[in-house]
Amino acid sequence: MTTPSTRRTTIAIAISTAGLLSFELAIVSPKAQTTTTSTALAFGGGSVAKDPGPRAVVTGPPAAIDGLDSDQLEYFKGGLDEFSEVESVTDGLGPRMNLDSCEGCHRHPTVGGSSPAENPQFDFATKDSSTDKVPSFITKDGPVREARFVRNADGSPDGGVHALFTLTNRGEATGCIIEQPDFATAVANHNVIFRIPTPTFGAGLMEAIPDAAILANAAGNSPAKSALGIRGRANFQVSGRTISGQTNNNGNDGTVARFGWKAQNKSLLLFSGEAYNVEMGISNELFQTERDETESCQYASVPNDHTNMSATEPFDALSAAEKFAIFMRFLAPPTPSSKTPGGKPSIDSGRSLFNSTGCALCHTPSMQTGNASVPALANKTVNLFSDLLIHDMGVGLSDGVSQGQAGPREFRTAPLWGLGQRLFFLHDGRTSDLIAAIRAHRSMFSEANDVVSNFNTLSEKSKQDLLNFLRSL
Numbered sequence: 001m002t003t004p005s006t007r008r009t010t011i012a013i014a015i016s017t018a019g020l021l022s023f024e025l026a027i028v029s030p031k032a033q034t035t036t037t038s039t040a041l042a043f044g045g046g047s048v049a050k051d052p053g054p055r056a057v058v059t060g061p062p063a064a065i066d067g068l069d070s071d072q073l074e075y076f077k078g079g080l081d082e083f084s085e086v087e088s089v090t091d092g093l094g095p096r097m098n099l100d101s102c103e104g105c106h107r108h109p110t111v112g113g114s115s116p117a118e119n120p121q122f123d124f125a126t127k128d129s130s131t132d133k134v135p136s137f138i139t140k141d142g143p144v145r146e147a148r149f150v151r152n153a154d155g156s157p158d159g160g161v162h163a164l165f166t167l168t169n170r171g172e173a174t175g176c177i178i179e180q181p182d183f184a185t186a187v188a189n190h191n192v193i194f195r196i197p198t199p200t201f202g203a204g205l206m207e208a209i210p211d212a213a214i215l216a217n218a219a220g221n222s223p224a225k226s227a228l229g230i231r232g233r234a235n236f237q238v239s240g241r242t243i244s245g246q247t248n249n250n251g252n253d254g255t256v257a258r259f260g261w262k263a264q265n266k267s268l269l270l271f272s273g274e275a276y277n278v279e280m281g282i283s284n285e286l287f288q289t290e291r292d293e294t295e296s297c298q299y300a301s302v303p304n305d306h307t308n309m310s311a312t313e314p315f316d317a318l319s320a321a322e323k324f325a326i327f328m329r330f331l332a333p334p335t336p337s338s339k340t341p342g343g344k345p346s347i348d349s350g351r352s353l354f355n356s357t358g359c360a361l362c363h364t365p366s367m368q369t370g371n372a373s374v375p376a377l378a379n380k381t382v383n384l385f386s387d388l389l390i391h392d393m394g395v396g397l398s399d400g401v402s403q404g405q406a407g408p409r410e411f412r413t414a415p416l417w418g419l420g421q422r423l424f425f426l427h428d429g430r431t432s433d434l435i436a437a438i439r440a441h442r443s444m445f446s447e448a449n450d451v452v453s454n455f456n457t458l459s460e461k462s463k464q465d466l467l468n469f470l471r472s473l
């Protein structure tokens with residue numbers, strides 16, 4: 001067993017209104033973060049439960065949600081092409097970026113998903129004769145990662161994404177000379193945290209769940225939840241300051257945000273605009289300003305991506321950000337298996353153990369969408385295995401970053417649909433082993449502690465059923 005080695009540092013952060021807030025931050029050593037082996041302990045004789053590993057993938061293009069009409073399907077296909085497109089310097093890529101396509105990070109088990117087995121960022125560092133260095137936390141067989149700094153140099157909270165790569169000496173970008181952030185120092189000072197890509201299958205259904213359904217589910221099962229110490233709250237859009245800096249922009253309508261590891265973003269369109277600028281450095285109509293305005297590094301007009309008002313076809317008029325959002329909105333949810341791994345009786349037993357141990361109190365098996373202008377999204381059951389709430393996950397998972405209402409230790413209950421084929425788990429991709437992911441739910445202050453205790457007391461056979469169920473999703 002290789003457990004990520006955990007070092008704890010106590011960090012004091014000055015918050016202007018609240019005085020001095022102190023919290024413990026667990027920093028996981030990046031070296032030990034690609035665990036793949038099972039972590040089960042032997043309880044006497046008999047076989048020991050272990051993660052059956054990812055289910056086989058049948059390669060092919062992603063499917064659209066059932067019930068789209070032919071026009072909508074055309075938009076889905078066009079959106080898919082845009083999502084897969086590799087962007088160049090003259091499209092506005094950079095000056096700083098984490099990669100050059102949406103698909104690069106969102107591609108397993110097919111386009112729209114999460115991190116692939118081989119991290120494309122490793123080779124991207126030196127693509128087109130670039131002289132960028134590969135940061136220590138990016139490895140060829142590790143997960144795709146974006147990096148956020150916890151604090152600014154003056155000790156104030158940062159939390160923003162610091163892009164890994166630059167246009168320096170890269171292909172057509174002649175004359176652009178900028179430095180990569182000093183990741184080595186940030187790693188040494190425990191000042192950098194990681195996020196891996198979340199999959200976007202079924203994202204349009206998640207977008208169409210009314211706030212009322214999320215809040216009613218939050219209020220449901222309250223005796224069972226309070227008996228186990230589970231609280232959870234919605235990440236209402238208040239500040240949404242996900243990008244570095246002190247001004248508190250991004251005004252708010254007071255509705256429930258739901259996308260991203262901390263449920264920090266309201267909609268697929270907003271996430272598309274933000275990802276285009278943050279991950280690829282392509283400014284757009286939602287995020288108009290270049291994140292790095294160094295004059296010698298600009299090769300396209302701003303915003304780089306925009307509506308095409310001379311288009312003759314309606315689809316061609318849309319900006320790329322809108323096309324990405326449409327693609328993800330129409331992307332089919334993952335298809336679970338009824339008998340792999342372990343056979344139907346084991347999976348069925350695992351499903352009821354998932355409920356009886358209390359996992360389902362956060363990982364809500366299903367919610368309903370409401371009225372939606374696209375009939376294929378209206379009044380549908382969404383088997384997402386998440387309550388879309390943020391929970392205190394304790395010091396062991398804390399990343400020291402606040403987003404909107406979500407504090408350093410709080411994360412959105414990760415939707416578990418598609419888990420059966422996913423390769424890396426938890427917000428920073430610290431493990432590939434389901435048992436390690438479950439055990440990581442337990443640490444000081446975590447709302448999941450009692451549920452993990454319930455899991456730990458299950459027989460090895462029951463644990464195996466539960467793991468088989470998870471890998472069937």
Ligand code: HEC
Nearest residue numbers: 098102105195196197198259260261271272275276279324
């Ligand atoms: C360098 C890798 C990378 C690239 C390129 C990238 N993403 Fe992501 N994506 C991420 C990461 C990391 C997250 C999780 C961010 C977080 O919550 O902090 C994410 C999350 C998302 C989500 C949230 C889904 C959910 O339910 O939580 C959406 C939507 C998304 N990305 C869309 C896009 C689009 C559209 C593009 C192209 C413009 C894109 N991404 C490009 C890494 C990437």
Ligand code: HEC
Nearest residue numbers: 359362391397411412413414425426427437447448451455
């Ligand atoms: C208090 C709410 C809560 C309970 C109870 C809970 N979880 Fe979670 N779960 C979360 C949150 C929040 C995350 C995301 C944490 C992170 O990434 O730091 C998560 C992440 C996961 C992941 C990783 C998913 C991914 O996409 O990386 C798995 C697997 C998982 N939970 C399984 C379980 C199982 C099995 C149980 C029951 C034994 C359980 N959880 C109980 C809230 C909960």
